[in-house]
Amino acid sequence: MGPRRARRRGALTPYLFLAPGLVLFAAFRVYPLLEGLWLSFTNARLGRAQQTFVGVANYSRLLDDTRFHASLLNTAYYTIASTLPILAVPLVLAIALNRGVALRTFLRGAFFFPFTLSVVTVGLTWLWLLDPVIGPSTYYLRALGVPVRSWLADPATAMWGIILTSVWWVTGYYLVIYLAGLQDIPRELYESAALDGASGWRSFWAITLPLLRPVFLFVLVTHIIGSFQIFGQVFILTNGGPGDATRTVVQHLYETAFQNFFHFGSATAMAWVLFLVILAFSLVQFRLLRGHTQY
Amino acid sequence: MIGTFGRLWYWILTTLMVALAVVWLLPAVWVVVTSLKLTENIVRVPPEWIPWPATLEHYGEVLFSSSRTARIGRAFLNSTVVSLGSVAVVLLTSAMAAYPLARMRFRGRGLVFGLLVGSLMIPNAVILVPQYVLVQRLGWLSTYQGLIVPEAAMTFAFGVFLLRQFFLTIPAELEDAARIDGAGPWQIFTRILLPLSQPVLGALAIFAFRSAWNDFLWPLIAVNKPDMFPLPVALALLRGAYAAESYGPIMAGAALSALPLLIVFLVANRRIVEGVRVSALKG
Numbered sequence: 001m002g003p004r005r006a007r008r009r010g011a012l013t014p015y016l017f018l019a020p021g022l023v024l025f026a027a028f029r030v031y032p033l034l035e036g037l038w039l040s041f042t043n044a045r046l047g048r049a050q051q052t053f054v055g056v057a058n059y060s061r062l063l064d065d066t067r068f069h070a071s072l073l074n075t076a077y078y079t080i081a082s083t084l085p086i087l088a089v090p091l092v093l094a095i096a097l098n099r100g101v102a103l104r105t106f107l108r109g110a111f112f113f114p115f116t117l118s119v120v121t122v123g124l125t126w127l128w129l130l131d132p133v134i135g136p137s138t139y140y141l142r143a144l145g146v147p148v149r150s151w152l153a154d155p156a157t158a159m160w161g162i163i164l165t166s167v168w169w170v171t172g173y174y175l176v177i178y179l180a181g182l183q184d185i186p187r188e189l190y191e192s193a194a195l196d197g198a199s200g201w202r203s204f205w206a207i208t209l210p211l212l213r214p215v216f217l218f219v220l221v222t223h224i225i226g227s228f229q230i231f232g233q234v235f236i237l238t239n240g241g242p243g244d245a246t247r248t249v250v251q252h253l254y255e256t257a258f259q260n261f262f263h264f265g266s267a268t269a270m271a272w273v274l275f276l277v278i279l280a281f282s283l284v285q286f287r288l289l290r291g292h293t294q295y
Numbered sequence: 296m297i298g299t300f301g302r303l304w305y306w307i308l309t310t311l312m313v314a315l316a317v318v319w320l321l322p323a324v325w326v327v328v329t330s331l332k333l334t335e336n337i338v339r340v341p342p343e344w345i346p347w348p349a350t351l352e353h354y355g356e357v358l359f360s361s362s363r364t365a366r367i368g369r370a371f372l373n374s375t376v377v378s379l380g381s382v383a384v385v386l387l388t389s390a391m392a393a394y395p396l397a398r399m400r401f402r403g404r405g406l407v408f409g410l411l412v413g414s415l416m417i418p419n420a421v422i423l424v425p426q427y428v429l430v431q432r433l434g435w436l437s438t439y440q441g442l443i444v445p446e447a448a449m450t451f452a453f454g455v456f457l458l459r460q461f462f463l464t465i466p467a468e469l470e471d472a473a474r475i476d477g478a479g480p481w482q483i484f485t486r487i488l489l490p491l492s493q494p495v496l497g498a499l500a501i502f503a504f505r506s507a508w509n510d511f512l513w514p515l516i517a518v519n520k521p522d523m524f525p526l527p528v529a530l531a532l533l534r535g536a537y538a539a540e541s542y543g544p545i546m547a548g549a550a551l552s553a554l555p556l557l558i559v560f561l562v563a564n565r566r567i568v569e570g571v572r573v574s575a576l577k578g
Contacts, residue, residue, distance in 0.1 A: 013480050014395035018407065021392035021451055024384070028448030029414055032425035039425060093315075101309040109564055110316035113323065116556040118509035120527040121549045124534060125322050128329065128542050136325060136342040143341075168322065173571060180572040229420045232511045236531060250420045250512070257424050258516050264424050271421045278418055 040269040046262035058269035068270060070244045071252040072277075074159070078248065079227035082163045086223050087216070090171045094178035095208075108179070112172030119169070123236030126165040127152070152238050155245035162233050162246060169233075170226075174219050181215035182208070221282055228278050249274050323553075330354070330546035337543055353547035357533065367548045369522060370529035374508055375555075377442045377525055381507040382500050384447035389454030390496070394484050396455065397462035398470070408459075411452040419449060419512070427516055437520040445517070446507040454499050461495040462488060498566055501559060508556060526552040 040058055042051035062068050093111060097104055114122060129137050132150035142148045151161045185208065193203040231250040234240060240247035240255075249270060257267035324344075329337055330353055331346035358368040395401065396408050426445055435441030469491075470483050478486070489496070511527040518524055524532070530552055533545045560567060 011401070014399040014401040014404075017391045017395045017480070017484070021388035021455065022407070024388055024444070024448050025411070025414070025451055028426065028429070028445055029417065029422065029452070030410075032422035032429055033417060035428065036422055036425040039428070044428075093312075096308060096312055099308060100305060101312050102305075103309065103313065105564065107312050107316050108568065109560070110320050112568070113320065113557075113560070116505065116560050117323075117553050118527045118530075119511055120530045121552050124530065124545055124549050125326050127534070128546065129322055129325065131542075134338045134340065139340055139342055168319075176568050176571045225416070225418060229418050231420070232527075235511075236534065253420065253423070254512070254516070257427075264428070267424050271424065275418060275421045279416070282416065 036268045036271060039264055040272050042265050044264040044268075046257070046264060051265070054265065058265045059273075061266060062269055062273065065266075067244060067247065067252060068249075071247045071249045072273075074244070074246060075228055075230065075248045078159060078163065078230055078246075079224060081159065082166055082227060083220070083223060085163065085167050086170065086174065087219060089167060090174035090219075091178050091212075093171070094175050094182055097175075098179060098182045108172075108176065111175050114169050115172045117169070119232030120236055122165060122169045123233050126161070126168070127237055130161055153242055155242050158238050158242060158246045162230075162237055165233050165237065166227075166230070170223075174223075177219060178212070178215060181212050185211045217285065221285055224281050224285065225278055228274060228281075326546045327550050329542055330550050332543065334541050334543050337541060353541075353543035354551070357544045357548045358551070367526070367529055367533075367551055370524050370526045371551065373439075373523060374525040374552075376439055377446065377514075378504050378507040380439065380443035381446040381450070382503045384443060385450045385454050385503040386496060386500060388447070389451050389499070390458055390489065390492070391484070392451075393455045393458035393462055394480075394488060397459045398467075399480075411455050414452045415456070423512065423516070426513075430517055435517075437518045437523045439523075441517050442507075442514055442525065445513060446510060447503070449510075450503045450506055454503065457499055458492065458495060461492055465491055494566065494569075497563070498569060501563060501567055504559070505556060 039051070041053055041055060043054050043057075044051040090111075097107060101107065117125075129135050130151050132138055132148070132153070138148050149157070151157045189207050189211075190203055193207060198206065229250050230248050231254065234246050234248050234251050235254075238246045240251050253267050253270045253274075255261075256263055256270065325342075328344060328346050331349045331351070332343075333348060333350050333352075336343065336346075357366070358371075359366060392411075396404060430436060430441045430445065433441075435444075465488065469487055473483050473487055508525075509527060510525075511531070514525045514528050515531070518528065521529075526548075530545075530548050533548050537544045
């Protein structure tokens, strides 16, 4: 083999290493993304071999689809209402664990454990716990004198049952991330703050919170992207009900494409509206929370 | 004085946190307790926390003999095949792709890496329908490959990102020495980089296993033969088949589905936590 051919072979090497992964990525990520955009402008249905271009008909139909509006509102409600607990509960736990306690590995493991479960397992667990007739939470709440109702069957509380379930599921994941962020803050900062006479509360506001800013950004963006796509909890706990009270965008999309209408055109239009909403939210958050994180 | 107060505070906080952790685990304990009870004891009020007399009948029923729905035993096998297959595909493709992205100079490197990182922002729900169309066209509905390949594709970009970050920390001198000894890129990859990356490959394997084992939405639409259901789909059907009369079989199924990851978690607790940490904070 001449040196020239050897060099040419060398130039190909990186592409050969990349090839299997990029084929996978192009076929199952990039292509479906673009195909979905195309489908959203067609009258595609399950089982229809040919589609015709219909312009923005699917999108303009969404303007009249009251169920889609309800599902967008429900998704926004879930996302906003769950943000504070999901930001705060793991943070409080992480700070407590970081203060120095015995049995730290056990404690971290206990809070992390639900995150290893599938959404179906988690949903079935809480369906049983919240059962209005024989669920244990019903019994204990009644014993404490709390008026018990059927949480998941009441439009006023059903979404909160779903939020509770989600908090239990993901707290451990964010706890681990917060803990890592807390451990990356240099100890000397707290020591010199203490020398300057700062109270624990004050150094929390002046040191911990500002330096956790990138971690907050990560948690917030991850949580928002996930919440906008919430499906499993709803599917198991309420199936969108009572009425439309907990129907979310992905649930509605699933029903439109695979349960009721088999209408792929409208479903992909919904998916793209959802995508744009998520994108807009993420960009706003990057804007708001980026900025000064230097020590 | 401060020392005494500090010690007191330490034990108060510990007690408080242990109490909270126990409460946190109660839902999971309740699942296991319920799954072991006799059917007539399940609905008893006040709730009984000790399943006595205990029985394994619900496990037997959902694993092997249920005539009403998909058998959990079969679903367990399906989930195992799909998850291990997906782990293998993810590890191979993302390690191979991460190597040139970390170590070689070539045209398009920035573009490829940018596309992969950018794709992490694409919500899975957005490509659900077109992915179904694609898998249907390939004739892969209700097959193992129809689950393995899309699950692997979901984790691939993250895997490349994680491994590339790790490869960048391995000193280049090791490769230079091997190159002088006549090793080609493939030998450098398999004999130097991969062995040195075992911890991070392990973390990625656990991550890929977890996401394939627990995924629900994709198998819900991509599989329509009960014999091919993975666990989450089979479990969701148990709910419809049993909820009205007994939670026993449902809770037995839920406990069974949690078992493999519980074992992985108990064995590799530290590695999982480290994996979460690395993946989030280098981002």
